[in-house]
Amino acid sequence: MKTSSQRPPTKPEACMVGGGSRPPGLAAIMSGLLLLIGCFTPAPRLAGAPLFPLTDKREANPAPESAGPTLHLDYGRGESPGNTVAEFMYFVPLISLEPVSVVKSPGNTQRARMVSATRSFTASSFLVTCEFEFAGEGNQQNVFDHTDKVRRHERELKEGGLLDHQLGSINVEGAGSVSIEVEGTMTGRVPTVTEVRLRFNGRGRPSLVTIGLHDIGYFDGAFQLRNESVARVNTLIFRRKPGPPKMDITVASVKRKDAGDNFWQNLMGDLKATTANLFLKPIAVEPAGNEAMLNFGLALASEAPAFTFPRARNLKAGGIGSAHEAIASN
Numbered sequence: 001m002k003t004s005s006q007r008p009p010t011k012p013e014a015c016m017v018g019g020g021s022r023p024p025g026l027a028a029i030m031s032g033l034l035l036l037i038g039c040f041t042p043a044p045r046l047a048g049a050p051l052f053p054l055t056d057k058r059e060a061n062p063a064p065e066s067a068g069p070t071l072h073l074d075y076g077r078g079e080s081p082g083n084t085v086a087e088f089m090y091f092v093p094l095i096s097l098e099p100v101s102v103v104k105s106p107g108n109t110q111r112a113r114m115v116s117a118t119r120s121f122t123a124s125s126f127l128v129t130c131e132f133e134f135a136g137e138g139n140q141q142n143v144f145d146h147t148d149k150v151r152r153h154e155r156e157l158k159e160g161g162l163l164d165h166q167l168g169s170i171n172v173e174g175a176g177s178v179s180i181e182v183e184g185t186m187t188g189r190v191p192t193v194t195e196v197r198l199r200f201n202g203r204g205r206p207s208l209v210t211i212g213l214h215d216i217g218y219f220d221g222a223f224q225l226r227n228e229s230v231a232r233v234n235t236l237i238f239r240r241k242p243g244p245p246k247m248d249i250t251v252a253s254v255k256r257k258d259a260g261d262n263f264w265q266n267l268m269g270d271l272k273a274t275t276a277n278l279f280l281k282p283i284a285v286e287p288a289g290n291e292a293m294l295n296f297g298l299a300l301a302s303e304a305p306a307f308t309f310p311r312a313r314n315l316k317a318g319g320i321g322s323a324h325e326a327i328a329s330n
Helices: 026-034 091-095 147-152 154-159 263-279 288-301 322-326
Strands: 002-004 070-072 100-104 112-119 125-135 139-144 161-174 176-187 190-199 210-217 221-239 246-256 306-308
Touching: 091 100, 091 139, 091 288, 125 288, 139 221, 154 210, 161 221, 176 288, 221 288, 288 306, 288 322
Parallel strands: none
Antiparallel strands: 002 112, 070 306, 100 139, 112 125, 125 176, 139 161, 161 210, 176 190, 190 221, 210 221, 221 246
């Protein structure tokens, strides 16, 4: 049975969310990605009935002290301007294991607005799909600071070692469509989000999200970046499961940073991505970031009008981190 979002109920009864040598060919490039984010009963429902019971219109998660930004979820109603790209992508510093700086292009007008939400549910499970439209111009980079890592490995690097396949940045450029799928189960009156999938290639449009990868070494008396490549990201998946939290990722293309934008280069990038996805494994993320994404999924499932991220402890103030100022690109 399916319903479409029509009015924003509050949160349901909350569920608690738990907390070198290089292989040959493309597998080598891809290994870098490893371092890289109510009442619901069996009784029949009336068409259009909300997934969770209505009481008032509070947020699904009240904003704690020193919280992060709040996403406004208007479900396509009205003329809401939505949220800035920095607010929508705030989960990046939340899931990162290293410090992150956010750098936006001058005059950036990128915004993300929720335009639709659909629901499919049974007595024991639910699936929610929310569509977000990215509009505006410019780009945003989430730049990862490797300063501490370089310091820890300074001796090995100066002796000829290499920090290979490092995640340098996550970038959002231009406009596009993003869909978020939330899957979960129901136990009595308690909903549990088990998986949140972010698809950046919504409605058949190319993904607007890329990641930058590089090696770090010591050459000619200085730390330098080598072997820089760019991968276009299709999907990020967060799951609730035992053990340290990890994020799954799939890519649409993989190209050298200096590769052209012609037919041949694009075809090769697509072919590399097909092979790359066979080698990709889940990557470790901060427990607080994984929890935040599952809670975001709960807010979407409960038709909450807004969701407030927790504060990202690894978010740096200011511009690009010192590691990227000190390491030359070559």
